């Protein structure tokens with residue numbers, strides 16, 4: 428069976444930079460608290476009128492260019508986001524329209540922080556089974572539209588940023604290089620630990636003035652549960668992917684973890700005994716960009732030449748659901 432490989436990467440973040448000091452003007456927080464608890468110094472926010480598909484257009488064009496192909500070569504696209512511009516249709520069709528590649532299939536993936544790895548896994552199966560030859564896999568978020576920037580929302584609002592990352596997946600020209608395997612997990616027992624309650628089809632009407640006033644339209648997070656499970660599941664799924672390929676942590680050249688929180692990344696690195704040159708961290712610049720964080724960090728790792736041909740690369744994520752996943756690649 429043929430193997431898929433990442434032929435090109437791209438990223439885009441909106442121009443507007445919002446520092447921790449800017450957030451201090453909106454809520455009772457401090458630069459020191461945010462840096463110490465998350466490692467974040469600043470993030471980028473999109474202006475009103477800009478949706479995730481707009482950010483994704485820029486990232487996608489760059490990924491296509493870096494793959495040395497044209498948009499006409501793309502025969503399927505997968506869009507991972509938790510902040511689509513509309514409840515429906517999904518962001519995939521908006522991206523497709525903006526790229527001018529109408530007619531090809533467009534799939535939306537709703538797996539939050541783990542969305543990009545789930546999307547990559549789906550694309551990998553399509554390439555392996557020869558259903559498609561060139562798939563655009565995108566993660567993009569506009570979190571700034573849906574956060575509570577007053578003090579009651581501070582535990583969540585300070586963590587997230589906007590951005591987009593994209594990769595082009597194609598059949599690998601070398602059977603020894605490309606995606607070795609993907610591993611997907613979820614545990615719905617924890618669905619409410621990190622979620623947005625409203626709008627909800629469980630209530631009539633599904634969105635009310637009271638829901639807005641009570642802040643039920645904003646995400647809520649049990650930070651301690653997230654920390655506890657993330658620092659366990661991240662290492663678990665990375666080791667699972669290595670063992671499935673008869674490899675060990677010592678073989679790993681680069682871990683690109685979902686940029687949830689620098690403290691979580693550090694905990695994972697400590698558990699796996701990784702040195703600083705073995706993992707990517709760019710959360711200080713972008714905050715947590717959920718489905719976009721892995722493709723953005725991957726793009727930067729490639730640009731900074733921190734990944735070289737034949738390196739063993741792990742992409743791993745943990746997020747709302749709870750969901751967690753890993754992809755192991757020979758670059």
Ligand code: ACO
Nearest residue numbers: 456457460464540581582585650651653654687688745746
């Ligand atoms: N600024 C200042 N103070 C704040 C802020 C803020 N932005 N947010 C919360 N606080 C306050 C709380 O109100 C609380 O105050 P209180 O003690 O007076 O009630 C206090 O800080 C809580 O701080 P800690 O004692 O450090 O709380 P805890 O140990 O529970 O840590 C934290 C909270 C930092 C959220 C921790 O649970 C954590 O790091 N969790 C991981 C969450 C995360 O990073 N999620 C990433 C997004 S999800 C994903 O990508 C998987």
